[in-house]
Amino acid sequence: MKNSAEENRLLLQSDWFEALRTTSTTEKIWSGYRLAGQKSEFIDVKQEKGVLTPLNDDRLSIERLTGRKMRLSTALVGASTTFVAPFAQYDVLHRTSVEAIDISNGGLGVSASTDGSLLVWSSETGTVQRKLKGHALDVYKCRFFPSGLVVLSGGCDMQLKIWSVETGECARSLTGHTQAIMDVNFVGAGKNILSCSKDGTAKLWDCGSAACLATISPESGCINAMSLGESQNAGGNQEAEVDAGESGTEGKMLALTTELGHSFVYDLRSKDLIASFKLDSAGNAVATASDHDLFCGTQNGTIHRCDLRAKAIVEERRSNRSFVSHLVHSPKLGLVASYGDGTVIILDNYLNSAPPKFEFSGPDCDPVHDFALNNKFIVTACRDKIIRKYMLSDCVD
Known part of the structure; x- marks a missing residue:
């Protein structure tokens, strides 16, 4: 039986820290x-001699924990949310809406905006290190290879491009999609890469030869997002032919979400369909959490938890935060989700109605299109052109 809950929320002015x-x-x-x-x-909350006091309502409690952390709670829901302020804001890197972002463990960030710019910058200072020039139109996704020295990007010009961070040159372009590329991913260290597109296909590529090794076509409209996970059930037909270039695909499952409101999970080695799920609206985001748990975010603002063993949606969390734009499951943090109203939250209690444990402050109703995290920071890409960096050390009680 599916457990369905509508979120209770605690609210705080977006620029409270300023x-x-x-x-x-x-x-x-x-x-x-x-x-x-x-x-x-x-x-309304007033501050007097450092003490915060809610006015005309004794049902809300507010406490400033540090200069970057504010905790709100109310007995009405029996839970609290800690609001986290940015550690740094970079507002001069891009001139228009930031669409995609990633961060390495080696001190670099990469981001793309609607003016077609693709930049590599210092995650410590926000200064531009490289301008990656070569895409004809908007870049919708950019990601560091696991090495942190190479960038993969894709977008409206239907091309995947592989860039050297050291030189800023495009080492290789991969073509084959017939519409815009919406998301990318890596298999292992990156010998193989994955892409999905508005043309309704997901493709597996060999980086060395630039050859397309396989194409998956769910026939459910534009594929908006993908996630690669481990699966004890993956393996599929053991007699299926596997291209010699498909190293590292064994035991991997590929999850996709589509514009027509479906999520599909495939065995990456055999390309067999493991499971499919009907979502409440267009699927915008997907994250694999274990060999049997899958989270899908939709245009209606719902997060679904799908159980691959039961082949069913077992939980859903509905919200008034606008559409879900991106999901990442972190073993240390929990489920991290960004929304169209500019909020980014951490859920460690999965999908019940309780307010999120942490919420990142900053955007004033401008959508956060993308975010990424490494072992120290989380960075966000927002329509207001600002890249915000938050300390993960602030996300502890």
Whole structure:
């Protein structure tokens, strides 16, 4: 039986960390809560001598933990949310909406915007290191190879490009999609790569030869997102022919979400369909969490948890946060989700109605299109042109 829950939310002014820059600041900020199925309740908060006090409502508690952390709680839902402020903001890298972003463990970030720019920059200072020039139109996705020294990108010009971070040159272009590329991924160290497209296909490529090794066509419209995971059930037909170039595909499952509201999971070695799920609307995001758990985010703002063993959706979390734009499951943090209203949250309790444990502050209703995390930071790509960097060390109680 599917467990369905509508999220209860705690609310806080998006730029609270700027309004309350010092404990001597007397400016008011707004906070509040929204219970499932009800209207939002907004409450002014005043600061006096560093003490925060909600006005005219004793059902809300607010506590500033550090300069970058604020905790809200209410007995109405019996839970709290810790709001985390950016550690740094880079607002001069791009001139238009930032669409895609990634960060390496070696001190570099890469991002792309709607003006066609694709930049490599220092994650410590935000200074541009390389301008990657070669795509004809918008870049929709950019990712570092596992080495952190090479970038993979794809976008509206239907090309996958592989870039050297050291020289800024395009080492190889891969062609074969007939419409825009929406997402990319890597198999192992990156000898093979994956892409999905508005043309309704996902492709497996050999980087060395630039050859397309396989094409998967779910026939469910545009494929918006993909995720690669481990699966004890993967292996499929052991007698199936596997291209010699498909190294590392054994035991891998490929999850896809589509514009027509489906999620499909394939054995990457045999290309056999493992399971399919009907979502409540267009699938925008997908994340594999284990060999049997899959999370899908939709245009309606719902996150579904799919169980590959039961071949069914077992949980769903509905929200008024607008569409889900990206999902990542982190073994240390939990499920990280970004939304069309500019919020990014961490769920460690999976999909019940409780407010998220952590929420990242900053954007004022501008969609966060993408985010990425390494072992120290999480960085976000937003329509307001600002790249925000948050410390993962702030995401602990």
